[in-house]
Amino acid sequence: MSGGVTVRVPAKVNVQLAVGGARADGFHDLANVFLAVSLYDEVTVTPSPDRPYLTCSGPYAEQVPLDSTNLAARAAEALASRYGIDPAARNVHIHIAKDIPVAGGMAGGSADGAAALLACDALWGTGASRTELLGICAELGSDVPFSLVGGAALGTGRGEKLTDLEVGGTGFHWVFATADGGLSTPAVFREFDRLTPQAPAPEASPALLEALRSGDAEALAVTLTHSNDLQPAALSLRPALAETLEAGVAAGALAGLVSGSGPTTAFLAADAGAAEKVAEALRDSGTCRSARAATSPAPGARVL
Numbered sequence: 001m002s003g004g005v006t007v008r009v010p011a012k013v014n015v016q017l018a019v020g021g022a023r024a025d026g027f028h029d030l031a032n033v034f035l036a037v038s039l040y041d042e043v044t045v046t047p048s049p050d051r052p053y054l055t056c057s058g059p060y061a062e063q064v065p066l067d068s069t070n071l072a073a074r075a076a077e078a079l080a081s082r083y084g085i086d087p088a089a090r091n092v093h094i095h096i097a098k099d100i101p102v103a104g105g106m107a108g109g110s111a112d113g114a115a116a117l118l119a120c121d122a123l124w125g126t127g128a129s130r131t132e133l134l135g136i137c138a139e140l141g142s143d144v145p146f147s148l149v150g151g152a153a154l155g156t157g158r159g160e161k162l163t164d165l166e167v168g169g170t171g172f173h174w175v176f177a178t179a180d181g182g183l184s185t186p187a188v189f190r191e192f193d194r195l196t197p198q199a200p201a202p203e204a205s206p207a208l209l210e211a212l213r214s215g216d217a218e219a220l221a222v223t224l225t226h227s228n229d230l231q232p233a234a235l236s237l238r239p240a241l242a243e244t245l246e247a248g249v250a251a252g253a254l255a256g257l258v259s260g261s262g263p264t265t266a267f268l269a270a271d272a273g274a275a276e277k278v279a280e281a282l283r284d285s286g287t288c289r290s291a292r293a294a295t296s297p298a299p300g301a302r303v304l
């Protein structure tokens with residue numbers, strides 16, 4: 001693909017997801033502690049002679065919509081409209097090399113939106129500032145700004161207002177167990193509302209932020225119990241996830257939790273060797289579709 005721009009973009013796990021009551025606009029206020037993890041999609045944008053079109057490759061490709069609802073296509077369109085890109089120049093081929101599970105609570109669609117935005121920005125030379133790009137990201141979705149910045153951050157509001165967080169030590173080792181079939185994010189929030197009629201205002205946990213700062217995996221593990229307010233809702237909609245969580249902890253994980261709205265489950269491990277053992281045991285357990293080790297924090301969207 002000559003003349004194209006490729007951007008690599010990470011998945012995320014929410015080490016804390018504190019959820020308030022439903023707002024008038026249908027969203028929920030959050031205290032969302034994001035960590036970017038080393039599972040990546042790559043999005044390549046290439047000028048196309050005729051019309052804009054999308055392709056996707058990788059293990060989850062068949063689950064990805066290849067029409068104007070795709071977040072990568074929406075990002076390109078939003079940038080082109082904002083900066084008055086000539087209709088002919090808007091004709092791009094967007095290819096997504098997908099390695100992030102789809103509808104898995106790992107922000108894969110958001111990642112592709114942020115990546116396509118950055119790639120089109122480089123291709124078209126819009127001169128948009130970082131703040132302007134982050135503004136477009138927030139319009140595309142609550143998780144999209146974090147996909148652009150990566151690392152570790154606290155998301156407030158609906159998750160789009162970011163404050164960078166420090167992560168000490170050499171980072172954390174994770175295992176991600178994917179499930180067959182996704183979970184709809186709005187459906188999980190609706191189930192949260194049903195289960196939690198009086199949700200308190202969401203607040204980040206000082207102990208969890210301190211564990212991140214110190215890079216102490218055992219201290220972080222202690223704070224992960226009940227750190228995801230969407231976990232009871234995801235388990236209510238997908239009770240079998242409890243078996244995956246049990247299998248990962250029985251295999252030696254320091255802690256296990258549902259990643260965001262699920263159904264991917266995330267396991268914190270003491271080191272790389274422990275992570276490989278947990279991944280292998282999870283694959284053998286028959287309680288998940290696949291299990292993969294990854295590290296955090298990972299960098300945000302980057303032009304390759």
Ligand SMILES: C[C@@](CO)(OP(=O)(O)O)[C@H](O)COP(=O)(O)OP(=O)(O)OC[C@H]1O[C@@H](n2ccc(N)nc2=O)[C@H](O)[C@@H]1O
Nearest residue numbers: 026027028105106107141142143158159185186189260261
């Ligand atoms: C739950 C989280 C945790 O990081 O992600 P996933 O685990 O699904 O990846 C996010 O809040 C998802 O963010 P994102 O997927 O960008 O959601 P959006 O497109 O903004 O919103 C989709 C729908 O989710 C619900 N939603 C989302 C964010 C929020 N703070 N409150 C909500 O109630 C609303 O029903 C909304 O219509």
Ligand SMILES: Nc1ncnc2c1ncn2[C@@H]1O[C@H](COP(=O)(O)OP(=O)(O)O)[C@@H](O)[C@H]1O
Nearest residue numbers: 070071101102103104105106107108109110112
């Ligand atoms: N580029 C994309 N990759 C994956 N899904 C996408 C994409 N664009 C739009 N979607 C839609 O978004 C839904 C949620 O996907 P995803 O972002 O992977 O999950 P989650 O919100 O659980 O992190 C998918 O079911 C799909 O219909």
